[in-house]
Amino acid sequence: MARRSYGQICGLSRALEIVGERWALLIIRDLMIGPKRFTDLRQGLPRIPTNVLSARLKELEHHGVLQRRILPRPATAVVYELTPYGRELDDILLALGRWGSQSLGPPDADDIYTADSLMMAMRASYQGGCSSAAPEPVTYELRVTGVVIGLTVQDGQLGVTDGPQSEPDLVIETGHGFAALLTGRISAAEALENGSVHVTGDPELLSEFANTFRIGP
Amino acid sequence: MARRSYGQICGLSRALEIVGERWALLIIRDLMIGPKRFTDLRQGLPRIPTNVLSARLKELEHHGVLQRRILPRPATAVVYELTPYGRELDDILLALGRWGSQSLGPPDADDIYTADSLMMAMRASYQGGCSSAAPEPVTYELRVTGVVIGLTVQDGQLGVTDGPQSEPDLVIETGHGFAALLTGRISAAEALENGSVHVTGDPELLSEFANTFRIGP
DNA sequence: CTGGATCCCTCACGATACTG
DNA sequence: CAGTATCGTGAGGGATCCAG
Numbered sequence: 001m002a003r004r005s006y007g008q009i010c011g012l013s014r015a016l017e018i019v020g021e022r023w024a025l026l027i028i029r030d031l032m033i034g035p036k037r038f039t040d041l042r043q044g045l046p047r048i049p050t051n052v053l054s055a056r057l058k059e060l061e062h063h064g065v066l067q068r069r070i071l072p073r074p075a076t077a078v079v080y081e082l083t084p085y086g087r088e089l090d091d092i093l094l095a096l097g098r099w100g101s102q103s104l105g106p107p108d109a110d111d112i113y114t115a116d117s118l119m120m121a122m123r124a125s126y127q128g129g130c131s132s133a134a135p136e137p138v139t140y141e142l143r144v145t146g147v148v149i150g151l152t153v154q155d156g157q158l159g160v161t162d163g164p165q166s167e168p169d170l171v172i173e174t175g176h177g178f179a180a181l182l183t184g185r186i187s188a189a190e191a192l193e194n195g196s197v198h199v200t201g202d203p204e205l206l207s208e209f210a211n212t213f214r215i216g217p
Numbered sequence: 218m219a220r221r222s223y224g225q226i227c228g229l230s231r232a233l234e235i236v237g238e239r240w241a242l243l244i245i246r247d248l249m250i251g252p253k254r255f256t257d258l259r260q261g262l263p264r265i266p267t268n269v270l271s272a273r274l275k276e277l278e279h280h281g282v283l284q285r286r287i288l289p290r291p292a293t294a295v296v297y298e299l300t301p302y303g304r305e306l307d308d309i310l311l312a313l314g315r316w317g318s319q320s321l322g323p324p325d326a327d328d329i330y331t332a333d334s335l336m337m338a339m340r341a342s343y344q345g346g347c348s349s350a351a352p353e354p355v356t357y358e359l360r361v362t363g364v365v366i367g368l369t370v371q372d373g374q375l376g377v378t379d380g381p382q383s384e385p386d387l388v389i390e391t392g393h394g395f396a397a398l399l400t401g402r403i404s405a406a407e408a409l410e411n412g413s414v415h416v417t418g419d420p421e422l423l424s425e426f427a428n429t430f431r432i433g434p
Numbered sequence: 435c436t437g438g439a440t441c442c443c444t445c446a447c448g449a450t451a452c453t454g
Numbered sequence: 455c456a457g458t459a460t461c462g463t464g465a466g467g468g469a470t471c472c473a474g
Contacts, residue, residue, distance in 0.1 A: 004447095004448095037436075037437080038436070038437050038438070039435085039436060039437070042437095050437085050438065050439085051438085051439075051440080053438090054437085054438060054439080076436090077436080077437095078436085078437070078438095
């Protein structure tokens with residue numbers, strides 16, 4: 001529990017002593033979506049050993065980044081949730097995610113998408129108010145390699161939910177080629193043409209989607 | 218050299234594979250000030266083992282975060298400098314530094330200030346255009362536990378230099394109590410009164426300094 | 435079934451010494 | 455000055471086991 005110190009009086013080194021250990025920021029990323037149980041976290045971080053997850057949760061709780069809370073009602077369930085201090089990392093995580101996306105190469109065979117990382121990526125790539133003047137809400141259901149999330153764009157605000165979207169304007173189904181669309185390496189039309197993306201709904205909406213969510217130029 | 222992967226297709230996990238290893242972001246922080254030689258980096262990172270520094274430099278170069286450059290002229294010197302991609306981390310480092318500063322406790326006996334961390338902290342705490350309407354430049358020389366840097370505020374722009382300032386408007390000399398002033402735990406007047414800060418020049422300027430550089434509320 | 439604790443192995447890190 | 459070599463230690467990885 002005693003932290004290995006960097007031996008400097010510096011906000012950055014302090015930050016790294018708190019969240020710089022392996023897996024820590026990914027745990028925080030998943031909790032940024034909402035409170036989660038131990039097992040949920042385990043599933044979202046497929047390769048994490050349980051002892052490391054356990055240790056990280058204790059350390060992060062000790063530093064005031066997250067809280068352990070015992071749900072009273074339905075069953076004795078333990079959830080972990082970020083404190084306000086932990087939630088302050090949101091913008092930093094989004095920015096780091098954008099930075100790292102630029103280096104994303106072709107994925108390994110056993111690399112996977114998770115719902116949390118996908119939701120994070122969509123929040124990171126959301127182009128605020130740059131979207132075309134469509135005041136009415138637009139909803140998408142996004143399926144990437146079987147992982148399903150819902151997206152709602154309304155009044156320039158982005159809503160992200162886990163699981164299927166109810167009555168989406170457009171269903172987007174894709175695989176590992178999704179990154180190419182998000183980074184603009186291929187256009188919406190090209191993606192439809194080469195079959196790396198399938199849609200259900202108005203195909204024109206995919207262009208709007210590609211403009212709304214973009215990482216890079 | 219083969220990176221331990223997090224097994225996820227996610228910009229954040231990619232970023233952490235690149236700069237998430239111990240010491241990496243501190244190396245980048247020091248290079249953010251300017252190109253440096255191996256020995257300079259060693260001095261700014263007092264506890265880093267040389268083999269780890271060597272390994273990090275190789276990895277970061279391999280990922281396009283920094284470049285190794287051989288100075289041709291005066292002597293055969295090797296310097297490391299950030300690439301544009303590496304420099305994109307600047308805002309993230311500043312934000313992380315601000316976040317971590319909120320958790321800075323009383324320092325250990327052997328914790329030190331370094332010029333680079335201090336310059337970083339001043340950049341992170343600089344309150345952009347919030348400063349009072351003083352269009353003329355103000356220059357400070359800041360000495361914290363013997364570490365000396367220069368600060369120049371002009372047209373709402375902050376300049377930070379290593380070493381003494383020439384003809385500063387105010388010389389601020391202080392020790393480990395400097396963090397209390399920066400975070401606003403004590404006021405400029407209190408700091409002068411209890412002797413934790415000494416100034417040479419107009420003491421009133423210390424209030425302006427405390428307003429110009431501030432972390433937290 | 436959740437929420438971990440425990441064991442063992444490996445490798446990265448940490449400290450120090452040494453070299454072109 | 456700019457690293458490389460060596461070696462001990464402890465954190466991370468993986469599997470299994472256990473209590474509520």
